[in-house]
Amino acid sequence: MGLIAIIGGTGVCDLKLLDHIHDGYMDTFYGTIHYVKGAYKGKDIVFLPRHGKTHSIPPHLINYRANILGLKRLGVTAILATTAVGSLNPDYKPNEFVLPDQFLDFTKLRHTSFFDGGENGVVHVDMTSPYCQTLRKTITDAGTLLENYDIHPTGTYVCTEGPRFETPAEIKMFEKLGGDLVGMTNVPEVCLAREAEICYATVSMITNFAAGISPTPLTHSEVLECMAQNSQRLRALIMKTIEI
Numbered sequence: 001m002g003l004i005a006i007i008g009g010t011g012v013c014d015l016k017l018l019d020h021i022h023d024g025y026m027d028t029f030y031g032t033i034h035y036v037k038g039a040y041k042g043k044d045i046v047f048l049p050r051h052g053k054t055h056s057i058p059p060h061l062i063n064y065r066a067n068i069l070g071l072k073r074l075g076v077t078a079i080l081a082t083t084a085v086g087s088l089n090p091d092y093k094p095n096e097f098v099l100p101d102q103f104l105d106f107t108k109l110r111h112t113s114f115f116d117g118g119e120n121g122v123v124h125v126d127m128t129s130p131y132c133q134t135l136r137k138t139i140t141d142a143g144t145l146l147e148n149y150d151i152h153p154t155g156t157y158v159c160t161e162g163p164r165f166e167t168p169a170e171i172k173m174f175e176k177l178g179g180d181l182v183g184m185t186n187v188p189e190v191c192l193a194r195e196a197e198i199c200y201a202t203v204s205m206i207t208n209f210a211a212g213i214s215p216t217p218l219t220h221s222e223v224l225e226c227m228a229q230n231s232q233r234l235r236a237l238i239m240k241t242i243e244i
């Protein structure tokens with residue numbers, strides 16, 4: 001698969017499992033990215049915490065273009081991302097993993113493309129299968145090699161602008177449109193990876209039922225708590241995926 005990058009979402013600011021770690025910086029046209037380079041079982045890995053080392057960058061202010069272009073410049077050919085999500089689907093429950101295969105884009109204020117005209121031109125990339133099938137299959141295989149990993153193999157990820165959570169009315173609308181999961185970061189990350197011709201997949205960890213489905217109002221700390229409880233399992237899945 002070439003050089004693999006892990007983009008860690010909420011609750012995955014540090015991979016902890018890499019050897020020979022060093023910090024790196026890469027300048028791009030869109031800004032500078034900070035990443036960590038290390039190795040796992042002899043394979044070079046790049047780790048990029050999406051929200052910064054201390055979770056200080058909110059979803060709507062992440063420099064998605066710099067992140068993806070920076071990884072491309074480093075020679076990354078595959079990105080395995082993690083995302084914390086709420087569930088709209090009664091069959092998809094908190095503490096479970098999902099491998100999204102489709103998305104619905106409800107972001108509003110983000111730079112979603114490298115192709116803004118000018119030097120880069122006007123390009124329309126195909127989004128029939130937005131997530132890399134090969135990497136999704138490898139993650140599924142990794143799950144079967146670990147004990148008690150029930151991974152939902154498909155799901156439609158609804159990406160909202162955030163940083164606020166959704167209203168119950170929005171969640172009802174997303175359900176009607178076919179959404180299964182709701183999160184704030186997968187778009188434009190997945191689209192930019194496609195434009196950069198990098199194989200991209202995300203493991204979504206369900207931290208809560210979405211607003212109006214959950215019996216209580218949502219809090220960021222409940223998301224963090226659920227991620228903390230499951231971080232070992234998530235890390236094990238990522239590392240097994242890299243290994244095989």
Ligand code: HPA
Binds near residue numbers: 084182207218223
């Ligand atoms: N909505 C949006 N993003 C999220 C949620 C949610 O319910 N849970 C975790 N990330």
